[in-house]
Amino acid sequence: MSSNDLMSGVLAPVVTPFAPDLTPDAQRYAKHCRWLQDQNCGLAVFGTNSEANSLSVGERMQLLDMLIDNGLDPKRMMPGTGCCSIVDSVTLTQHALAHGVGGVLMLPPFYYKDVSDEGLYRTFAEIIERVGDDGLRIYLYHFPQMSQVPLGIELVGRLREAFPGIVVGMKDSSGDRGNLEAVLSAFPGFGYFAGNETLLLANMRAGGVGCISATANVNPKAIDGLFQNWQADNADSLQSSLNETRAAVQQFPLVPALKKIISHYAADGEWNRLRPPLVELAEADGNKLIAELDAIGFEMQGIRG
């Protein structure tokens, strides 16, 4: 795999629909992935917004198998494979690689807190060694607010140096523009994805490669529009428009908000179901969210039927 194959653009951490018995709803899942792919949106399946950490290892592998069987393009897929246990991370990473995915998005182990950089380094090194495949492309997943285990710039640099061509990028969900600029300044050419689209333009201007954003589940075309046109004269205006939609959505917990939006615009109540510990939006909140989106002319073309 040459460096030309490195991933870029807009990816969605694909939300996972559940049947009434809380098993993943494979049919709706494949359909949503198809809708995203048709709008040039990559599939960061099994991310935070996918409720991936509420799925078992077996469920994740079955869902990925199913997407491949349904003809979705593995090269635009970046499955989340970082678990608390090295054993699970290796299992998921090997499985994803066997399907030819473009890369994997790897959380650090997130149960133990205040762990050392040495411990985190050993974790990633052990996974890489066990996977033992030169085709592996790891995007480190920095999301300190959720994981409570930050991946600092020194650790990122050490991993990048030890495993060039394997540790090729990161998703930064910290929302910290200072970190964005520090990382890209320290590591030019690093495959840096902003964790939401409000930093997409800043990221592209600093040398980043795109964004992986919850909101891409519902607003993929517009976000990709900015990615394609970030050097255009109207880029700041495109960014402002994205920010407006994002602001309406992120007033509420993200996963319930996304499921409410899909449920509403697809006219499919089955989408409005989460696996515990997450819960659906209260009805009043859901109505407020939809009313605000309607008011700014938001739509999801082609999501029905």
Added chain:
Amino acid sequence: MSSNDLMSGVLAPVVTPFAPDLTPDAQRYAKHCRWLQDQNCGLAVFGTNSEANSLSVGERMQLLDMLIDNGLDPKRMMPGTGCCSIVDSVTLTQHALAHGVGGVLMLPPFYYKDVSDEGLYRTFAEIIERVGDDGLRIYLYHFPQMSQVPLGIELVGRLREAFPGIVVGMKDSSGDRGNLEAVLSAFPGFGYFAGNETLLLANMRAGGVGCISATANVNPKAIDGLFQNWQADNADSLQSSLNETRAAVQQFPLVPALKKIISHYAADGEWNRLRPPLVELAEADGNKLIAELDAIGFEMQGIRG
């Protein structure tokens, strides 16, 4: 199972030894469990200090099978079975129940933060319903500093009321004496284990049932001595003595410290190995720890050979 069967006393969250290839070392594990049981210490296998969240579901089940095959008493076992995914929690809980364990210690799902009590309630309710066994005895595991997902007293009360005879107790590792007194005052007879032995005497006086403490891995006999004699005239003095050992140990990260202690007193360097992201103590720290323990006359009788 009658209420007479409810668990009490001192339990150790058993530390898990690893071979050079980082697989669990079954032989040393069984031996350590036998040493603990011989000193009347129950086995809270697969807890925080067991590095359980660095193990896969399969590894945990194999280790438990092995302990049972080795004749250790399931009635004094309280395996940790709470995972991020309901599916995994159900798998581990059913497996443990099939072995006749005295109870299970259940973490809430710990990836998603700021989750609602409703979401946590649904998690435990779904697990209980899926397990579907009246013999289930759940001890809720409250450890906000590590899990970052507290189990507040309202939630505990709601679960206890909805599932009487099943949600029978908790382990509180918050170290918050106010919570200890509030819980036992609100729910007399609740099977409340203090999360470390420094609160053992206070817990027994407030109506609790014992403690589940990291340090029980190395100091089980003395801790059980206070449990057996908490109403004796010298109970405060016994508590002070336990606190002295605890203070020496908890200057350092607990799991590395425990492994260093066992490694030293068992004269077995193989014990001094952790699975990433945890790492062994630096040599100087380890030497300081052992010197302080030696200075207060600490010993681990029968740990060698």
